[in-house]
Amino acid sequence: MTPAAQISVQIRLFASYREAAGTRSLEAPVSQGATVADLVELLAERIPALRTAPGLIAVNYTYVQPDFELHQGDEVAFIPPVSGG
Amino acid sequence: MFKVIDGPLEGIDLESEVRTDADGAIIVFRGVARRYSRGRDVVHLEYEAYAEMAEKVMAQIGEEIKARWPVSGVAIVHRTGVLEIGQASVAIAIAAPHRGEAFEATEYAIDRLKQIVPIWKKEVWSDGEQWIGWEHEQHQVTSDHSA
Numbered sequence: 001m002t003p004a005a006q007i008s009v010q011i012r013l014f015a016s017y018r019e020a021a022g023t024r025s026l027e028a029p030v031s032q033g034a035t036v037a038d039l040v041e042l043l044a045e046r047i048p049a050l051r052t053a054p055g056l057i058a059v060n061y062t063y064v065q066p067d068f069e070l071h072q073g074d075e076v077a078f079i080p081p082v083s084g085g
Numbered sequence: 086m087f088k089v090i091d092g093p094l095e096g097i098d099l100e101s102e103v104r105t106d107a108d109g110a111i112i113v114f115r116g117v118a119r120r121y122s123r124g125r126d127v128v129h130l131e132y133e134a135y136a137e138m139a140e141k142v143m144a145q146i147g148e149e150i151k152a153r154w155p156v157s158g159v160a161i162v163h164r165t166g167v168l169e170i171g172q173a174s175v176a177i178a179i180a181a182p183h184r185g186e187a188f189e190a191t192e193y194a195i196d197r198l199k200q201i202v203p204i205w206k207k208e209v210w211s212d213g214e215q216w217i218g219w220e221h222e223q224h225q226v227t228s229d230h231s232a
Binding site: 058 | 116132133134135137138139141163174175195198199200201202203204205206207216217218219
């Protein structure tokens with residue numbers, strides 16, 4: 001069986017997630033066809049807060065649902081509860 | 086004008102950005118850093134933004150406003166970085182032919198910004214700090230550093 005093709009997405013982290021992860025961006029390889037929810041599972045090992053304290057997720061600057069399918073080069077942002085103003 | 090800037094908002098002229106000769110009212114709202122919050126003394130505030138997306142979402146709020154009220158111009162500018170007490174974090178300017186729609190649209194703009202624009206505020210107290218936004222959540226990502 002051939003392994004599923006890999007794609008690469010760019011991760012952006014902000015505020016409390018950024019502090020918990022110790023970085024503001026990273027690149028993650030995911031399987032072709034992977035969803036935002038799959039990515040959360042993948043990253044939760046390194047950044048548990050993404051699962052224990054979930055916020056919103058945006059792909060290419062638009063809020064999306066967990067079943068959103070990722071594509072090569074997507075920018076995925078993890079957005080804790082906003083508090084601007 | 087929908088912008089995130091990494092510097093003071095004081096001195097930015099938003100009125101000329103939004104005013105047209107048809108307007109009889111211009112409202113400029115500024116949110117400023119206050120000393121007291123949730124019973125604690127704030128030393129300063131820190132704002133962080135997902136600037137590329139924040140500007141896009143602020144422009145979307147501008148479209149929502151123009152679809153609901155007959156306003157001629159909307160400008161929203163938010164800053165990032167460290168703010169001392171009294172400094173402005175956000176400035177919103179709205180121009181309209183009449184004051185009623187200008188007041189309503191301004192209130193909508195700041196309410197909506199607080200709801201959906203990816204910007205975060207950290208309160209820094211003399212004895213700790215906290216990212217704001219988790220107050221109604223059971224869990225917090227970062228704990229209060231005052232311990």
